[in-house]
Amino acid sequence: xxxxxxxxxxxxxxxxxxxxxxxxxxxxxxxxxxxxxxxxxxxxxxxxxxxxxxxxxxxxxxxxxxxxxxxxxxxxxxxxxxxxxxxxxxxxxxxxxxxxxxxxxxxxxxxxxxxxxxxxxxxxxxxxxxxxxxxxxxxxxxxxxxxxxxxxxxxxxxxxxxxxxxxxxxxxxxxxxxxxxxxxxxxxxxxxxxxxxxxxxxxxxxxxxxxxxxxxxxxxxxxxxxxxxxxxxxxxxxxxxxxxxxxxxxxxxxxxxxxxxxxxxxxxxxxxxxxxxxxxxxxxxxxxxxxxxxxxxxxxxxxxxxxxxxxxxxxxxxxxxxxxxxxxxxxxxxxxxxxxxxxxxxxxxxxxxxxxxxxxxxxxxxxxxxxxxxxxxxxxxxxxxxxxxxxxxxxxxxxxxxxxxxxxxxxxxxxxxxxxxxxxxxxxxxxxxxxxxxxxxxxxxxxxxxxxxxxxxxxxxxxx
Numbered sequence: 201x202x203x204x205x206x207x208x209x210x211x212x213x214x215x216x217x218x219x220x221x222x223x224x225x226x227x228x229x230x231x232x233x234x235x236x237x238x239x240x241x242x243x244x245x246x247x248x249x250x251x252x253x254x255x256x257x258x259x260x261x262x263x264x265x266x267x268x269x270x271x272x273x274x275x276x277x278x279x280x281x282x283x284x285x286x287x288x289x290x291x292x293x294x295x296x297x298x299x300x301x302x303x304x305x306x307x308x309x310x311x312x313x314x315x316x317x318x319x320x321x322x323x324x325x326x327x328x329x330x331x332x333x334x335x336x337x338x339x340x341x342x343x344x345x346x347x348x349x350x351x352x353x354x355x356x357x358x359x360x361x362x363x364x365x366x367x368x369x370x371x372x373x374x375x376x377x378x379x380x381x382x383x384x385x386x387x388x389x390x391x392x393x394x395x396x397x398x399x400x401x402x403x404x405x406x407x408x409x410x411x412x413x414x415x416x417x418x419x420x421x422x423x424x425x426x427x428x429x430x431x432x433x434x435x436x437x438x439x440x441x442x443x444x445x446x447x448x449x450x451x452x453x454x455x456x457x458x459x460x461x462x463x464x465x466x467x468x469x470x471x472x473x474x475x476x477x478x479x480x481x482x483x484x485x486x487x488x489x490x491x492x493x494x495x496x497x498x499x500x501x502x503x504x505x506x507x508x509x510x511x512x513x514x515x516x517x518x519x520x521x522x523x524x525x526x527x528x529x530x531x532x533x534x535x536x537x538x539x540x541x542x543x544x545x546x547x548x549x550x551x552x553x554x555x556x557x558x559x560x561x562x563x564x565x566x567x568x569x570x571x572x573x574x575x576x577x578x579x580x581x582x583x584x585x586x587x588x589x590x591x592x593x594x595x596x597x598x599x600x601x602x603x604x605x606x607x608x609x610x611x612x613x614x615x616x617x618x619x620x621x622x623x624x625x626x627x628x629x630x631x632x633x634x635x636x637x638x639x640x641x642x643x644x645x646x647x648x649x650x651x652x653x654x655x656x657x658x659x660x661x662x663x664x
Contacts, residue, residue, distance in 0.1 A: 205258075208260055208261060209255065209257050209285040210284055212254045212268050212283075213252070213279070213281045213282075214277050215249055215250075215251050215280055216249065230256050230270070232270060233270035234258075234263065239253070239255040240252060240254055251280070255285070295366050339377070340379045341372060341406040341407070341604075342380070342401070343372075344383045344397055344408065345361050346386075347360060347411060351562055358385055362382055365383075368382070375593065375597035375647045376598055376647045377601070378601055388416075390420050390423070393420055394427070397428075398427055401428050405430055406603060408435055409434040409436075411436065412434075414507065418471070436471045437474065438595075439595045440476065441476045441620075442616055443590050443594050443638065444535060445480065446622075447588065447638045448480075448558070450632055454577065454632060454633065464488045465490075465528050465534050465535070466536075467524055467542060468537035469490050469492045473490065473538070477511055479613070479617070483617065486517065490512075490516065492538075495521070495522055495524065496523075498519065524542060524543070528547055528551055530550070530551065530552055533556045534557045536565065539561055540565060548575040554577040555576040555577060559572065565581045590638060594623050595623065597650075601648075602658065603655075606655045618653040623646060624638075
């Protein structure tokens with residue numbers, strides 16, 4: 201059975217006889233069903249009966265139902281209610297607007313709103329640059345999606361993507377103090393998306409593009425960067441590439457290899473794969489082989505769109521052809537940003553000694569991490585229930601904090617690399633090991649370090 205996860209936590213409220221052995225029977229039922237018990241609370245106690253909340257983690261929604269059914273089968277026990285704790289967290293959404301200024305009496309109202317606010321409006325009309333100083337623009341990011349390529353879910357549309365964008369906004373605030381807001385667009389045409397975002401950008405100090413399908417995500421990002429005077433960052437590309445580069449730098453330190461000497465195989469040539477390859481090349485990695493579902497990407501392929509054409513022309517120097525598994529033979533590094541269960545442990549065994557495996561497809565990676573660990577020196581995934589979680593939250597909050605503080609808009613490779621170096625350096629030399637190549641997402645020092653590095657790099661590069 202797969203590992204249980206807090207993402208499938210349930211609380212089952214049951215009514216049971218009041219006797220000494222009833223709670224042990226409930227605990228045993230959860231164990232037999234394969235659940236991971238995290239809490240057992242008596243919420244009502246009477247002479248002849250008790251009401252108990254049993255909280256446990258399951259592997260998926262179907263498993264949660266199995267656990268609830270197992271509890272209902274305990275003698276003399278009745279299930280009152282089953283609550284999915286993830287759904288409970290999302291009830292009513294995860295965000296709210298909170299005023300930064302007190303509104304206690306007429307004086308406050310006169311300054312925050314009419315008539316005092318008119319003076320602020322006139323000041324901005326006379327000097328438009330004051331909008332950054334006198335409004336929320338200085339610290340606000342729009343999280344923009346069309347819901348066409350949501351991680352692990354695919355094309356689910358803007359409404360279904362909203363919970364993800366809410367979560368993203370919450371992470372901005374939690375880790376970097378950046379106020380972010382979801383902007384989920386019911387539009388697919390690049391021209392329309394660009395026009396909408398351009399029109400609403402007045403309010404925001406930055407644009408975080410999220411979960412927009414390739415190849416149109418590339419065009420949208422390129423055009424918005426050209427038309428707007430605020431940073432435009434496609435997190436699926438650049439956030440992923442930053443954290444992968446940081447993790448790889450530390451993994452190579454663990455195994456004693458250098459970027460210039462390793463052969464890297466990348467599975468997935470969408471937004472994330474394209475950005476990873478570009479950033480690896482900028483850091484001196486030259487022997488890169490990129491694969492999609494048809495195998496190795498090479499210039500002889502027909503019908504390559506511009507991003508894949510660039511990949512074909514700038515990777516695979518030995519001219520490999522064939523399948524992903526064939527390309528992996530003798531490789532030092534595997535980076536997967538593609539689809540689940542593409543490889544086996546035998547495929548990893550065919551890699552070079554002290555291999556590095558980043559299997560980042562979510563929720564199920566390209567190769568079972570336990571099978572990979574039997575052969576690779578370092579294994580990382582995108583999951584929170586395995587060591588070495590490569591998670592974009594290590595990058596985007598601090599990255600935008602630094603860009604907003606610098607007051608710049610141009611995102612250069614130097615800025616991206618500075619962010620990656622800051623994340624890598626957040627792991628102290630004494631902490632570095634095969635099971636710890638990136639810091640915890642809850643390490644409070646990471647976002648400030650990334651922000652500082654980004655601010656300094658942006659200022660040094662003269663970005664405007």
